[in-house]
Amino acid sequence: MMDNKMIVEGSLEASDKGFAFYGRLPYYRGLGLSMIEDIQITVDGDVIPRADVRFHVRGKTYSLDEMETVYDDRWNFGEKAKIIAMKPGGLPAGDHRIEFAVRMRVSYLPFVPTTKDTKVLALAA
Amino acid sequence: MPIKRGVSLYSFQNETFQGKLSLEDCIRTCAEMGARGIEVIGEQTFWGWPEQAVDPAEIANWHSLIAKYDCVPVSHDFMLDYKRYKGREMPFEEQVASVRNDIDFGARLGVKYLRALVSIAPEVLVAAAPYAEEKGIKILIEVHAPLHFDHPWIIRHAECFEKSGSDALGFLPDMGMFVHAFPPVWKEKFMRAGVPQHIADYIEKAYEDRVLSEYVILNVQQMGGVGPAIPMAETLRHNAAFEPKRMLDYMPRIHNIHGKFYEMTSDSNGSYVEPSIPYEEIVSVLKQGGYNGYICSEYEGNRWIEDAMEPDSVEQVRRQQVMLAQLLGEPAPQLRAAA
Numbered sequence: 001m002m003d004n005k006m007i008v009e010g011s012l013e014a015s016d017k018g019f020a021f022y023g024r025l026p027y028y029r030g031l032g033l034s035m036i037e038d039i040q041i042t043v044d045g046d047v048i049p050r051a052d053v054r055f056h057v058r059g060k061t062y063s064l065d066e067m068e069t070v071y072d073d074r075w076n077f078g079e080k081a082k083i084i085a086m087k088p089g090g091l092p093a094g095d096h097r098i099e100f101a102v103r104m105r106v107s108y109l110p111f112v113p114t115t116k117d118t119k120v121l122a123l124a125a
Numbered sequence: 126m127p128i129k130r131g132v133s134l135y136s137f138q139n140e141t142f143q144g145k146l147s148l149e150d151c152i153r154t155c156a157e158m159g160a161r162g163i164e165v166i167g168e169q170t171f172w173g174w175p176e177q178a179v180d181p182a183e184i185a186n187w188h189s190l191i192a193k194y195d196c197v198p199v200s201h202d203f204m205l206d207y208k209r210y211k212g213r214e215m216p217f218e219e220q221v222a223s224v225r226n227d228i229d230f231g232a233r234l235g236v237k238y239l240r241a242l243v244s245i246a247p248e249v250l251v252a253a254a255p256y257a258e259e260k261g262i263k264i265l266i267e268v269h270a271p272l273h274f275d276h277p278w279i280i281r282h283a284e285c286f287e288k289s290g291s292d293a294l295g296f297l298p299d300m301g302m303f304v305h306a307f308p309p310v311w312k313e314k315f316m317r318a319g320v321p322q323h324i325a326d327y328i329e330k331a332y333e334d335r336v337l338s339e340y341v342i343l344n345v346q347q348m349g350g351v352g353p354a355i356p357m358a359e360t361l362r363h364n365a366a367f368e369p370k371r372m373l374d375y376m377p378r379i380h381n382i383h384g385k386f387y388e389m390t391s392d393s394n395g396s397y398v399e400p401s402i403p404y405e406e407i408v409s410v411l412k413q414g415g416y417n418g419y420i421c422s423e424y425e426g427n428r429w430i431e432d433a434m435e436p437d438s439v440e441q442v443r444r445q446q447v448m449l450a451q452l453l454g455e456p457a458p459q460l461r462a463a464a
Contacts, residue, residue: 001428002142028138029169032176034209068211076172078142107208108244 002026006117007100008080014090014123018052019043022080023100026115030077033062033070035105037112041085042099054084093125126417128408130449131155131162131199132442133383134170136424139436141169146439149190154439156194158446159458162419163191164200164240164381167230175203175226184233191235199419200265200297200381202240203227205249217249224253224264232260238381239264240297243272247285254291263380265297271363273302274371286378295378299423300402301385305366307332308387308401310429311357317433318353328358338362369403369410376414387426389444396451397444408452420449
């Protein structure tokens with residue numbers, strides 16, 4: 001659900017350290033960060049290594065490994081989190097095909113869902 | 126006392142997710158439909174909960190909106206994330222403490238009921254029951270497809286509730302367990318994903334004929350079904366036309382109803398109907414059982430159409446409320462001027 005609303009349109013930005021966009025949790029509620037099992041970013045077909053992904057919300061930045069033991073913070077319902085890819089050199093200006101996949105551990109589900117959105121976002125020069 | 130109408134704000138998730146409807150918009154919309162009972166998933170409506178405390182100002186705002194639109198807080202639906210820790214289940218005592226925390230939150234919201242998800246162990250709820258009693262709240266396990274009132278898991282809950290002697294434990298049936306026809310919005314979505322017409326037609330007919338899910342899945346494979354045809358057939362594992370009258374044995378413990386629906390369409394007389402859920406029969410059974418709580422709209426068609434169009438949750442809920450008012454013998458809801 002909300003699959004096609006995960007990547008926030010027009011939110012791509014870059015610096016010499018990497019790039020970032022805003023992402024939302026594809027779910028009808030929020031989730032404690034320890035239950036976000038994985039976030040995978042792909043840009044123009046290249047997967048960003050897990051260790052190079054950062055999650056930023058309300059002034060705090062976490063690596064995916066750190067998030068696994070965060071029990072006092074959440075990705076709230078509909079909340080736009082900054083999804084950061086550490087990629088030296090950043091991205092060139094122009095259109096980029098971004099894939100954003102989130103795997104979450106949901107207590108009541110008999111499976112561990114991964115939900116994905118793909119959008120072409122423009123990066124201003 | 127007659128059956129009352131309400132809405133779970135779950136219904137408006139597509140709009141609230143995008144910030145298109147505020148809490149006030151939601152409550153005002155329900156009031157305008159004459160659906161005065163308001164149910165929330167606490168952590169959907171109140172950011173931070175349950176990992177973080179909710180600002181008292183947010184709770185005060187909730188109460189002022191409820192008062193402004195003359196509504197009634199019905200239920201706080203809690204989640205209890207017992208898989209919070211990677212690789213190990215939350216210990217029993219911590220689960221019970223978590224439920225007590227949600228009882229406190231429900232009390233702050235002024236609700237009489239808490240919705241517990243169906244996968245929660247009955248022993249956890251029994252252990253939390255004395256605290257619920259103290260706070261004047263009942264914990265209701267949501268009986269939701271693929272589970273149903275004859276399933277051993279639900280029977281075990283019922284036995285534990287009886288043995289506990291507590292009247293703070295009960296059931297919240299979700300009407301999605303009474304899907305009597307394959308929902309058109311499901312079929313359409315699977316066809317958009319590539320299921321061929323003849324296979325989609327077969328699955329729809331097999332559902333109507335009440336064929337066992339495992340046979341339908343095998344037949345679809347033998348018809349050459351691949352990709353999305355298999356998950357379409359597998360929906361029969363998780364959905365079935367159980368009988369609304371099965372609620373009758375449990376009426377003394379049924380205190381809230383999820384008016385689940387996937388789509389409201391117009392029939393040939395211009396009345397609104399849910400083509401896949403038999404609401405006329407459901408309301409008749411609830412009346413027969415002397416039910417006098419709320420039926421809270423729970424629109425879940427959003428996820429079945431959002432790939433093709435933007436859901437109009439408010440219009441869908443309005444149509445269901447018109448149908449419910451008619452089935453309950455109320456005058457058609459008039460749009461009430463905002464207070």
